Every structure is written in structure tokens, then in C-alpha cells.
């Protein structure tokens with residue numbers, strides 16, 4: 001055919017194929033989720049999340065030390081209070097200074113000063129009803145009370161020393177409230193505000209909810225997480241959160257929402273876009289590999305390559321410990 005039809009030459013060598021990718025996965029792009037419980041010496045495997053554990057604070061340092069030597073740069077903390085009677089309607093335990101998240105923030109700052117600490121901010125792990133906020137009498141979220149409480153929790157985590165707060169609640173206006181309170185507290189200049197801006201309701205969070213004990217006691221999250229078909233709604237939520245002061249936009253889940261990641265990069269072209277490869281995505285890849293559908297490592301890379309191709313340069317992934325072994329840099 002004529003010369004313009006010839007593409008094969010351009011990717012005829014492994015390096016030339018690597019060059020076709022705009023972004024390469026590196027260790028510094030990865031954030032490892034950690035589940036921290038209030039039983040200090042616990043280290044319990046989470047059956048639905050292969051290779052992932054719920055750990056007490058005394059098990060965190062020995063677990064992280066080798067990963068940091070391999071190049072781990074960042075963790076995102078999820079508190080899992082198991083002590084009886086801790087959970088209440090307001091999620092009071094969320095910002096308990098002696099609670100698992102704030103204790104771990106202080107420990108990591110002291111023990112591993114080079115690690116970038118992200119604190120997930122939500123109430124679902126601390127509320128008796130398991131929803132991501134404070135409820136109205138009719139069972140829906142009271143947006144005003146939820147935003148006020150969640151922004152208070154974010155400030156408490158930032159003042160405990162986390163480098164980044166990441167509200168995963170999906171209440172309207174929480175980004176603006178957190179930014180204003182960070183400014184009032186005089187710590188806005190040293191706290192990254194990462195918004196779970198486009199977070200969709202769906203079936204991919206099951207293993208996480210097992211791990212975190214954060215299953216809603218009634219109903220679901222369909223009135224505050226986005227409907228899976230809502231591409232325009234996601235664009236509006238991303239635009240809103242950027243306007244309210246988000247420094248990083250996150251899309252979640254990832255592989256089933258690559259168009260949303262692409263939209264986020266299009267709208268937030270001047271800022272980093274993160275994607276959360278959620279528990280269901282991780283468990284699905286493991287299940288597929290176990291069923292012999294594909295090789296685990298190959299699929300982990302292919303899934304993550306798609307997330308990067310769509311525009312993400314930060315990936316929250318349970319594969320992080322594996323990638324630290326699989327990647328050179």
C-alpha cells in the first residue's frame with residue numbers, strides 16, 4: 001500500500017512499543033491503602049482482599065519497612081474501629097486523637113518522615129448506621145451536618161500531621177468546607193486536598209466494606225455516590241470540586257470508568273488526576289488469574305496501563321506491594 005498505511009514499523013521493537021505510551025507506571029505514582037484497627041497487635045488477613053490485612057498500630061512499622069526500602073512513597077489510611085460501642089450516629093470516633101488513624105499519622109510522621117501520608121476522610125467506618133455522613137430523620141444524609149463534621153475530621157487529621165486529606169464521603173460542598181477550615185487553621189499551605197470528586201455507586205466496593213466493616217446498615221449509597229451512567233454529572237462534580245479548591249481530582253472506581261478519568265484530565269488539565277483501583281477490581285483480577293483467564297502480573301500491568309492511558313498519574317492500588325517488586329523505578 002502507499003507509505004502512509006504502514007504503521008507496523010513504528011512499534012516493531014519492544015522499546016519502540018514502550019515509547020508509544022505517554023506515561024509509564026513508576027513507584028512514585030502508587031498509593032497503598034492501609035486498614036488500621038484499634039486492636040494494637042492485630043494482623044488479620046482479609047479473605048475477600050487477597051494478601052491484604054487489617055493491622056493494629058504495632059504491626060504497621062514492620063510491614064512498611066521493607067516496602068519503603070523497595071520504594072514505597074505513599075499510603076492512604078483507613079481506620080477500622082472494632083472495639084464495641086465505638087460507633088455512633090455522628091461518627092464521633094473518627095477524630096479520636098487516640099484512634100487508629102490519628103495514632104498512625106503521628107507514628108508514621110515520626111518513624112518514616114519521607115512517606116507521604118494520605119488520610120481518607122469519611123464517617124462510614126465510625127457511624128453505627130454505616131453511612132458516609134450524619135443522617136436526617138428520613139434516613140437520608142443531612143448534608144449540612146455531614147459537611148461540617150467531615151471537614152472537622154479532615155482538619156484533625158491534617159493537624160495530626162497527614163500530608164493530604166482525601167474526603168471519600170461524596171457530600172455536596174465538603175471540598176469548600178475543608179479548604180476554608182484548613183485556611184482558618186493556618187495549615188492550608190501544607191495540606192494537599194485530594195477530592196474523591198467522581199466516585200460512583202456500584203458493586204465494586206464489597207471487599208473493602210468487609211475489611212472496614214463499613215456496610216450501610218440500611219439502604220445504599222445511591223443518593224450520594226454518583227450513578228454509574230452519570231458521565232455529565234461526574235463532569236459537573238469534577239468542575240465543582242476544582243472550583244472549591246481541590247488540589248487533586250480522584251476518580252473511583254478506575255477500570256470501569258476510564259472515560260471519566262479521561263474527562264477529569266480534560267477538565268483538570270492543569271492538575272494531577274488520581275484513580276482508585278478499588279477492592280472489587282483488585283479481587284476480580286485475582287479471581288480471573290486464579291481461574292486461569294490470564295496471568296496475574298500481566299493483567300495487573302494491563303489494567304493499570306489503561307488507567308494511566310486514560311490520564312491518571314496517581315493510582316491508589318492494592319497491587320502496590322507487588323508493583324514494588326515488579327518495577328525497577
Ligand SMILES: NCC[C@H](CC(=O)O)[C@@H](CN)CCC(=O)O
Nearest residue numbers: 122168169204205208278279280
Ligand atoms: N467512604 C466510602 C468508602 C468507599 C467504599 C464504600 O463506598 O463503602 C471506598 C473507600 N474510599 C472503597 C474503596 C475500595 O473498595 O477499595
Ligand SMILES: [Zn+2]
Nearest residue numbers: 122123124132
Ligand atoms: Zn464513607
